[in-house]
Amino acid sequence: MKSLRVAVIGGGVAGAELVRVAHPHGPLQFTLIEPKNRIELQALYPEYLGGLARMNELTAPLEPFCDRVGARHVNERALRLEDHKVICESSEIEFDLAVIATGASQNYFNLKGIENTFSINTLEETIRARQFVEDRNPERIMILGSGLTGVETACVLSEGLDASIYVVEARDRVLPQFSEATSELIEKALSKKGVNVLTSVMVAEVREDSVIFSDGSSLDCDMAIWTAGVKPSPFIEGLDLPKKNGWILVDEYLHAKDDIFAIGDCAWVEVGGKLATKTGLEAERQAKHLARNLHRQAEGRLLEKYTVRASSDSQVALISLGCDCAVGIYGKMCIGAPSRLIYSLKSWIDKSFIKRFRCSR
Ligand SMILES: Cc1cc2nc3c(=O)[nH]c(=O)nc-3n(C[C@H](O)[C@H](O)[C@H](O)COP(=O)(O)OP(=O)(O)OC[C@H]3O[C@@H](n4cnc5c(N)ncnc54)[C@H](O)[C@@H]3O)c2cc1C
Structure with missing residues (x-):
């Protein structure tokens, strides 16, 4: 069996x-x-922001792992x-295979006044946002963007704080990437919690004490949290690899080019x-799949194709709505009314992910 250096x-x-699943089986170094020095x-960031999760529940030290x-x-x-070398800040790592997971x-999106936002x-x-909440006790918080992060953040904050919470969305419904039925359900849940939902509203600028919309109107606020959208990291921009909309384009084996693979959000x-969603669920599945394929490659066997589970047209998610409640989405199906059981499942999945890196393999 061939030994391979994997960066x-x-x-x-x-x-x-990927490292956790692949390494214990052998020939890959x-x-x-x-x-960072931790995973x-x-x-769990929304819960940390709301004071509902502790630091050791959302991080694990990397060195001992x-x-x-x-x-x-x-x-x-x-x-x-x-x-076949990764050039780092002060060292160079030679590899036979490289996996990009940045x-x-x-x-x-070129927003004016980024310096006045939190993320x-x-x-x-x-941590900076949590510190601000603790020190300043904001009375009106605007959450800009109503994807999963925006919705969960609004729910957590509406529960833990005595503040007016607003969710602002440029499209005509919250969670626009999900089905209309899911958007409707989530919007109802938000209103029930007293969260103000503003849809079809574009943010033009964030000032220290207000948010200005593209129609010229504005709303005062003490804190604006930007949750609307992600882009590839600067490292990806400089790479000579096939790309789609700036992301690394991979084939059904998660292979980009030559000896380079890419997994997760990048x-x-x-x-x-x-099309795989940019979620932890997909990142984890892709990692496990590639771990098995790297071993196949080392053993000279054929690689297996990846199958997407959570796709842009069939989302899979557990959405926490605070009050120990969550809903489960599987494609067009919305599992149950907001329930404690689903919340416990989500909480268990999130917390056990980090625990894997703390204790045994
Ligand atoms: C607030 C929030 C809540 C979320 N909630 C959920 C949820 O409930 N369920 C769900 O499924 N998904 C959720 N997601 C999405 C999920 O967290 C991501 O899809 C997942 O983390 C992607 O994993 P990744 O390994 O690709 O990226 P990350 O987990 O972000 O890891 C990338 C790593 O690459 C490192 N890196 C970056 N650049 C370099 C470089 N140049 N050199 C070396 N290292 C580098 C970074 O330091 C980082 O550690 C959430 C995301 C956010 C922001």
């Missing part, structure tokens, strides 16, 4: 899960390149790829007409 760039949900779970599975951790940012960064796309930004994964 994994990015130790988030996809990169860390992993180097995980990740500038962080974005799915890498030691345990025998992977090398390079605690640096990857800058570019050059002829996630996505917040897209502000919960990274842990640092979420990849455009479209298989059999199904």
Whole structure:
């Protein structure tokens, strides 16, 4: 069996899960390149912001995890790829195979006044937002964007704070990427919680104390949280790889070009007409699939094709609505009225993900 040096760039949900699943089986030598010293779970950021989750529930230290599975951790940012080498800030990592898993960064779409917004796309930004909530006790909070993150954030904050919460959406319904029935259900749940929903409203500028809309109207607020959209990380922009809308275009084997694969949010994964959503669920599935395929490659066996589970036209999600309630979406089906059982399931899935990196393999 051939031994292969695999460089994994990015130790988030996809990169860390790939190393965890693949390594214990043998001939692959992993180097995980990740500038942070811990694995962080974005799915719990809204709860952290609302004071409902603790730091140790959403993070796990990377070094002990890498030691345990025998992977090398390079605690640096990857800058570019050059002829079977990852060029990092102060070292160069040679590889036989590389896996890019650098996630996505917040897209502000040239918004005016970004400096006046908060974001919960990274842990640092979420901590800053939480600190602001604790120190300033804002009375009116505007959540700009009503995707999964916007909706969950609105629910959590409406529960924990005595503040007026607004959700602002440019399209004509909340959760526009989901079915109309789901949007309707979520909109009802938001109103029941006293969250004000403004649809078909474009944000033109965020000022220190107000949000200005494209029709010239405005609303005062003490805190604006931007949750509307993601884009590829700067690392991806510089790579000479096939791309679609800026994301790394991969085939049905999650393969981009030569000896390079890509998984998770940074990849455009479209298989059999199904476009994978940028979710933890998909990132984790792609990681597990690629882990098995890397072993097949080392053993000289044929690779297996990936099948998308959560696609843009058939979403799969558990959406937390606060009050220990959540709804489950599976394609056009919305599972149950908001229920505690689904909330417990979501909470268990999220928390057990991080636990895997803390204890045994
Ligand atoms: C607030 C929020 C809530 C969410 N809730 C859910 C949810 O409930 N359910 C769900 O399924 N999904 C959810 N998601 C989406 C989910 O978190 C992502 O789809 C998932 O994290 C993608 O995994 P990833 O590994 O591709 O990216 P990430 O987990 O973001 O990891 C990328 C890693 O790459 C590293 N990196 C970046 N650039 C470089 C570089 N140049 N060199 C080295 N490393 C680099 C980063 O530091 C990071 O650790 C949520 C997202 C957010 C923001």
